[in-house]
Each structure stands twice: as C-alpha cells, then as structure tokens.
Amino acid sequence: xxxxxxGPLTVCAVAALAALPAWLSAADAVHVRFTxxxxxxxxxxxxxxxxxxxxxEAASRLGWSATQRGDRVIVRDAAIETTLPLRRVGGTxxxxxxxxAEAFGAHASxxxxxxxxxxxxxxxxxxxxxxxxxxxxxPVQPNTFVLDTPPRLVMDLRGAVLVPSKPPKVEGAVxxxxxxxxxxxxxxxxxxxxxxxxxxxxxxxxxxxxxxxxPVAGAGPAPPIRVKSVELAAETDxxxxxxxxxxxxxxxxxxxxxxxxxxVWVRLxxxxxxxxxxxxxxxxxxxxxxxxxxRTPWGDLGVRLEMRRPMGVTVSPTExxxxxxxxRPKNSSLALSSATLFVDAGxxxxxxxxxxxxxxxxxxxxxxxxxxxxxxxxxxLSGERATAVLTRDGDFDPGLxxxxxxxxxxxxxxxxxxxxxxxxxxxxxxxxFVYYHGDDMDSKVLAxxxxxxxxxxxxxPNHGARSDxxxxxxxxxAVLRTANMPAxxxxxxxxxxxxxxxxxxxxxxxxRIAEAIVKGVEVxxxxxx
Amino acid sequence: xxxxxRGGTAWKGALxxxxxxxxxxxxxxxxxGLPGWKPTPESVNTQQPAxxxxxxxxxxxxxxxxxxxxxxxxxxTVQGIEGEDPVVTAVNAFLASTSIVPEQARLLxxxxxxxxxxxxxxxxxxxxYGTDDENTLLRGIFRAVQENSNAKAIRFLAGxxxxxxxxxxxxxxxxxxxxxxxx
Numbered sequence: 153x154x155x156x157x158x159g160p161l162t163v164c165a166v167a168a169l170a171a172l173p174a175w176l177s178a179a180d181a182v183h184v185r186f187t188x189x190x191x192x193x194x195x196x197x198x199x200x201x202x203x204x205x206x207x208x209e210a211a212s213r214l215g216w217s218a219t220q221r222g223d224r225v226i227v228r229d230a231a232i233e234t235t236l237p238l239r240r241v242g243g244t245x246x247x248x249x250x251x252x253a254e255a256f257g258a259h260a261s262x263x264x265x266x267x268x269x270x271x272x273x274x275x276x277x278x279x280x281x282x283x284x285x286x287x288x289x290x291p292v293q294p295n296t297f298v299l300d301t302p303p304r305l306v307m308d309l310r311g312a313v314l315v316p317s318k319p320p321k322v323e324g325a326v327x328x329x330x331x332x333x334x335x336x337x338x339x340x341x342x343x344x345x346x347x348x349x350x351x352x353x354x355x356x357x358x359x360x361x362x363x364x365x366x367p368v369a370g371a372g373p374a375p376p377i378r379v380k381s382v383e384l385a386a387e388t389d390x391x392x393x394x395x396x397x398x399x400x401x402x403x404x405x406x407x408x409x410x411x412x413x414x415x416v417w418v419r420l421x422x423x424x425x426x427x428x429x430x431x432x433x434x435x436x437x438x439x440x441x442x443x444x445x446x447r448t449p450w451g452d453l454g455v456r457l458e459m460r461r462p463m464g465v466t467v468s469p470t471e472x473x474x475x476x477x478x479x480r481p482k483n484s485s486l487a488l489s490s491a492t493l494f495v496d497a498g499x500x501x502x503x504x505x506x507x508x509x510x511x512x513x514x515x516x517x518x519x520x521x522x523x524x525x526x527x528x529x530x531x532x533l534s535g536e537r538a539t540a541v542l543t544r545d546g547d548f549d550p551g552l553x554x555x556x557x558x559x560x561x562x563x564x565x566x567x568x569x570x571x572x573x574x575x576x577x578x579x580x581x582x583x584x585f586v587y588y589h590g591d592d593m594d595s596k597v598l599a600x601x602x603x604x605x606x607x608x609x610x611x612x613p614n615h616g617a618r619s620d621x622x623x624x625x626x627x628x629x630a631v632l633r634t635a636n637m638p639a640x641x642x643x644x645x646x647x648x649x650x651x652x653x654x655x656x657x658x659x660x661x662x663x664r665i666a667e668a669i670v671k672g673v674e675v676x677x678x679x680x681x
Numbered sequence: 682x683x684x685x686x687r688g689g690t691a692w693k694g695a696l697x698x699x700x701x702x703x704x705x706x707x708x709x710x711x712x713x714g715l716p717g718w719k720p721t722p723e724s725v726n727t728q729q730p731a732x733x734x735x736x737x738x739x740x741x742x743x744x745x746x747x748x749x750x751x752x753x754x755x756x757x758t759v760q761g762i763e764g765e766d767p768v769v770t771a772v773n774a775f776l777a778s779t780s781i782v783p784e785q786a787r788l789l790x791x792x793x794x795x796x797x798x799x800x801x802x803x804x805x806x807x808x809x810y811g812t813d814d815e816n817t818l819l820r821g822i823f824r825a826v827q828e829n830s831n832a833k834a835i836r837f838l839a840g841x842x843x844x845x846x847x848x849x850x851x852x853x854x855x856x857x858x859x860x861x862x863x864x
Contacts, residue, residue: 295748297748297751297753298753298754299751299753306751345862498849499809503809504808504809505809505810505811505848506809506810506811506814506848518811552845552846552851553851571811571812571849572811573811573812573813574810574811574812574813574814575747575811575813575814576745576747576752576779576780576781576813576814576817577747580747581747581813585812587812623812623816623850624816624819624850624860624861625860625861627850627851627860629812629849629850630846630849630850630851631849633851641812641849643811643812646811647811648811
C-alpha cells in the first residue's frame with residue numbers, strides 16, 4: 153500500500169526534475185527579427201541579461217557560419233569574422249548575437265522582453281548619372297519604384313535603420329529617411345519621369361539604374377556645399393533674416409520642415425559641415441533661441457532653428473550664401489479672443505464623403521464622423537475665447553465653394569476644414585495628414601502646428617503638413633485655394649483602416665482630436681509658447 | 682431639227698438642276714447631319730474618333746498598386762473592344778481594378794469636340810470619395826485619356842450634367858489632360 157502510494161509521487165518528482173533544465177531553457181527562448189524576416193531558429197535564441205544569444209548550430213539561418221574553437225566561437229558574415237566567447241546553455245553552445253551584430257555593423261536591440269531585432273545599417277549611398285548604388289551592413293529587401301509630381305526614384309530598404317552614430321557615406325544628390333521603423337527610404341529627385349532599367353533584389357549591395365532623366369543637381373555626383381557659419385543679418389518687428397555663407401555649387405533643392413517640437417529645419421540635402429566646427433550658436437534674436445548646423449531627423453544635414461514661437465521660414469540661395477527669412481505668419485499676432493474661425497465639417501447631405509460598409513451592414517460615413525469633431529472645435533473656441541462659426545451644423549451640403557466664400561465674406565481669420573480619408577487598399581494606410589494650399593507659408597505654419605498637436609494625442613502615425621499641390625499640381629484643393637485666410641484641411645484618419653475607424657467612431661477620440669486642433673491654433677497664435 | 686435641239690437643251694438643264702440640288706443636299710447632310718439629332722450619353726460616338734492617335738486593338742490601362750501607403754503607377758496593355766473607344770475601355774478597366782467606385786459606376790461613352798474629350802459617366806460614379814481615393818481615381822482617368830487619345834482637355838459629365846467634384850478637387854469646366862504631368 154505504502155509503496156503503491158509513493159510510486160506515482162516518485163515518478164512525478166523524477167519527471168519534473170528531468171524536465172527542469174528544458175523548462176528553464178524554454179523560458180528564456182526569444183524570437184529574433186533579422187532584418188526583413190523572422191528566421192525559425194532551432195535551437196531557439198535565448199536571453200541572458202540584456203544580451204541575446206544565438207545557438208552556434210542555428211547561425212546558418214542568418215546566413216552566417218559559426219565554428220566552435222575550444223571556449224570560443226568564430227562567426228563569419230561575408231568577408232567579416234568575429235571571435236566571441238562560447239557560452240553553454242542546457243548543453244548547447246551559444247554565442248552572443250548582440251555582439252556579433254555589432255561587429256558586423258548592424259543595429260541590434262530588444263523590441264520587447266522576448267523579441268530581439270537586428271537591422272542593417274546603411275553604409276553608403278552613391279548616385280551617378282542614371283545609377284544608384286547602396287551598401288548596407290546586412291542584406292536587406294529592396295523595393296524600387298518611380299513616383300511622379302515631382303518625378304523621383306524611390307528605393308525602400310526593408311530591414312534597415314538609420315543610426316545617428318553611424319551615418320552613411322553619401323555621394324551625389326540624394327535624400328534618405330527612416331520611412332518605417334524597419335525601412336529606410338532613399339529618394340533621387342529627377343528632372344523627368346525615369347524608366348527603370350535595373351532593380352536590385354535582396355542583397356547588401358544594391359544597384360538600380362534608369363534612363364531618360366538625370367538628377368536635378370546635374371550629371372554625375374553633385375559636389376557638396378560647405379557651410380561655414382550661421383549669422384543674424386537683420387531683425388525687424390515681424391521679420392528676422394539669417395545669412396548662411398557657403399562654398400560650393402548653388403544648392404538647387406532646399407526644403408524646410410518642422411519637427412514635433414516646434415523646431416524648424418532648413419534641410420540641405422547636399423551639404424557638408426565645415427571641418428568639425430559646431431556651426432551656430434545662441435543668437436540675440438526676439439524670435440530665435442538658437443540656429444545651428446546639425447544632422448536632421450531625416451538623416452541629411454540642415455540648419456536647426458529653435459523658435460520662441462511658430463514662424464514662417466523661406467530660404468533663397470544666392471551664389472555665396474543662403475538667405476533665410478523668418479517671418480511672423482498672417483494673423484498670428486491676434487489675441488485668440490479677437491479671432492474669427494470658420495470650422496468646416498466636410499461633405500454633408502447627399503455628399504456623404506468616403507464610406508465604409510461593415511460586415512453587419514452598418515455604413516461608416518465621413519460626413520457623420522467629421523460633423524461632431526467640427527462641432528466640438530466650435531464649442532471649445534466659442535464664448536469668450538474666440539468667435540467660431542460652423543459652415544454646417546447639420547446634415548446638408550453647403551457646396552464646394554460656398555464653404556470658403558462664407559469665411560471670406562465674414563473676413564474670418566482662419567479656416568479649418570475637417571475630413572476623414574480613405575485609401576485604395578483596406579488597412580493599408582493609417583494616420584493624419586494636414587493639407588495647406590500650394591506654397592502658402594501662413595497656412596503651412598498653421599498646418600504644421602495642428603499636425604504636431606494631433607500627433608501628440610491621436611496614437612496614429614502623423615504624416616504632418618503637406619501641400620495640396622502634391623495631390624493636384626498647380627491647382628490644389630478647391631476649398632483651400634479659394635479661402636483668403638490661413639486655411640487647412642485636416643484628414644484626421646482613414647475610414648478604411650480598422651484601427652483608425654475604431655477610433656474615429658469613439659466620442660472620446662473625437663474630443664481629443666478637437667482639443668488638439670484648438671491647441672494647434674493656440675500654438676500658432678503664440679498662446680502656448 | 683430645231684425643235685429637237687430646243688427639247689434637248691431643256692432636258693440637259695433639268696438634269697443639271699437636279700444634280701445641283703442632290704450635291705447641295707449631300708453637302709448640308711455631311712456638315713449638319715439630320716435636323717433635331719443631338720448626342721446623348723447613350724448615343725455618343727463610341728467609334729474610333731478622328732483625334733485618337735493609337736490603333737484600337739491595343740489599349741493602355743493605368744495600374745495603381747498600393748505599396749505601404751504609397752500608390753505606384755504603371756500601365757498594362759489589353760485588347761481593345763470592337764466598336765468601343767479605347768478611352769472607354771481603358772477607363773472602365775482601370776475603375777474595375779481599383780475597388781474604389783461602386784460596381785455599377787462606369788464610363789458610358791465619350792465624345793470629342795476640338796481637343797476636348799467629354800467623359801459621360803453613369804450616375805453611380807458621381808459620388809464623393811476620400812481625398813486619397815479621389816486623387817487615385819483622377820490620376821488613373823487622366824492617364825487613361827492621355828495614353829489613349831490626343832485630347833488636350835477633359836470634361837467630366839454624369840447624366841448630361843458636369844460633375845462638380847469627387848471630393849475636394851473642382852472638376853467643373855475643362856481640365857487640362859496633362860494636369861498630373863505638368864511641372
């Protein structure tokens with residue numbers, strides 16, 4: 153009886169002890185995301201402290217070879233090899249994946265507690281006549297295609313990341329940025345639509361070629377410009393002028409962009425810093441706190457302008473210097489209480505805007521989503537704070553032109569049109585765009601202020617401010633073109649994206665968006681700075 | 682003899698008059714057509730127009746492919762339809778490929794006047810769409826016209842009325858066919 157009672161317990165205890173090492177090992181097993189794919193590793197990679205370890209026998213799954221030599225492991229990737237200490241876990245030989253990735257010039261980090269990500273870094277980009285060559289530290293998955301208005305060749309490098317401490321060596325006129333968390337986008341601006349002659353496939357040496365066009369900056373790699381200093385040339389009430397002397401060919405493509413912190417960047421895609429100078433310093437200016445030459449968040453070099461309040465920025469290159477005009481945007485000196493704002497809920501009546509049919513037969517309509525947001529914006533601004541007028545307060549369509557005409561005839565100071573977007577493929581696009589008309593600087597600043605505030609609260613991708621000329625060259629959107637005051641069209645989110653749609657129908661989300669729109673206007677007016 | 686000569690002259694004169702009238706009638710018919718006839722969307726010219734530069738057998742259709750939020754454009758070639766204008770074939774093939782418009786939305790026919798092409802759409806097409814979708818639709822339609830005709834301008838109609846907008850872009854009046862390719 154006694155033996156019979158103890159027998160099962162003993163068996164269970166022995167089995168549990170036997171399984172313990174395997175259980176401990178499995179508990180530490182982690183996923184590895186390697187550039188653009190998730191390899192199936194057997195034995196699995198493990199986490200020890202902050203490091204990720206790769207089983208020696210699984211190294212081939214990453215395209216590497218690993219050889220055990222005593223208490224060391226030699227890991228080879230292409231022409232590079234590194235020797236790492238061997239570590240045994242449950243009888244299996246491991247080497248540090250973190251250290252191997254670092255030795256091979258890759259960027260490795262923990263995405264979460266159980267997912268380790270290794271991304272390639274971009275080592276070099278070279279653009280010559282009709283050809284682009286990109287070198288990455290590990291093989292990446294390229295997607296090369298052509299976009300128009302303006303014509304440009306785009307190469308997306310899936311599985312790559314830009315690391316500020318390892319900037320790529322760049323030759324020629326090219327732009328690049330972190331397009332997605334795991335995708336670097338490289339763009340060559342062209343003077344005419346190109347015809348792709350060769351596209352690269354998965355590799356670490358990527359070459360694409362095209363015909364019928366040459367880079368805007370001219371044939372062959374454009375020589376870089378060298379920026380020497382940033383100087384305050386003049387300042388009057390409402391206008392500040394900076395001079396940035398440079399050496400080299402006259403720059404052809406200078407853009408400005410505002411980041412989420414109210415800093416304006418003058419992007420110089422083909423610039424080099426003069427020696428190792430830290431160009432720029434604090435300026436004695438009423439609108440600027442500093443101006444300095446730094447690497448931009450998009451990877452190129454630029455002048456970082458830190459403002460006391462949102463200002464419009466234009467850049468005119470001469471043969472010897474860049475002249476940066478910083479001007480106070482229209483109506484930004486107003487007190488909020490004396491401002492009149494027209495708030496336009498897009499569509500209405502028979503014009504439903506974009507629609508999305510749910511499986512239960514319910515239809516989500518743009519006109520019904522944007523009206524409550526517009527009403528909330530109006531309510532938040534009304535009363536003693538400002539004068540807010542809705543172009544529609546019910547389900548009717550005032551007409552394409554009547555909306556801006558109402559604002560024009562009332563001498564309104566701002567026009568805010570609220571919309572929701574949709575894209576060709578369901579669930580393919582998410583987030584917020586804020587459009588302004590053409591190259592209207594005042595509207596652009598307002599769009600940037602509102603986009604930045606929405607980006608802080610929406611929880612969705614913030615695509616920032618964008619000219620409506622990117623949609624319709626030289627014409628833009630009717631409602632923005634005809635408004636006489638700073639005017640923006642806010643595409644809050646995508647009706648045909650599940651995450652966006654779930655948020656768009658929530659009153660709480662709409663309220664957050666309405667508050668962000670109001671905050672954006674306040675930032676434009678300097679209320680919140 | 683003299684009587685016979687007089688009768689022969691009268692007969693020739695009458696014949697000349699009849700021939701003159703027939704010729705004048707033919708000239709007027711060619712120039713103005715039958716009185717009271719007016720083209721409608723159902724009866725518009727769907728034959729190969731004089732301004733079309735490409736043979737009707739091969740039609741170039743724009744293709745919009747979504748790639749992580751960006752639309753990539755290319756073209757494909759399809760067999761033309763006997764008796765149908767290549768612009769009609771191309772636009773309808775493009776619309777069917779986009780899944781943006783309702784299933785019944787179609788280009789019914791086209792008519793040409795000078796360098797202007799009138800696109801006669803079914804009423805289902807004349808709705809409003811999201812900004813990105815509207816832009817994709819218009820880029821595809823403009824490209825279909827440019828690839829398959831020599832039209833310099835485009836008018837958008839549904840039920841004989843001009844379409845005002847498909848969302849935010851003003852479509853009234855004549856639109857330059859090279860809207861999206863101009864600098």
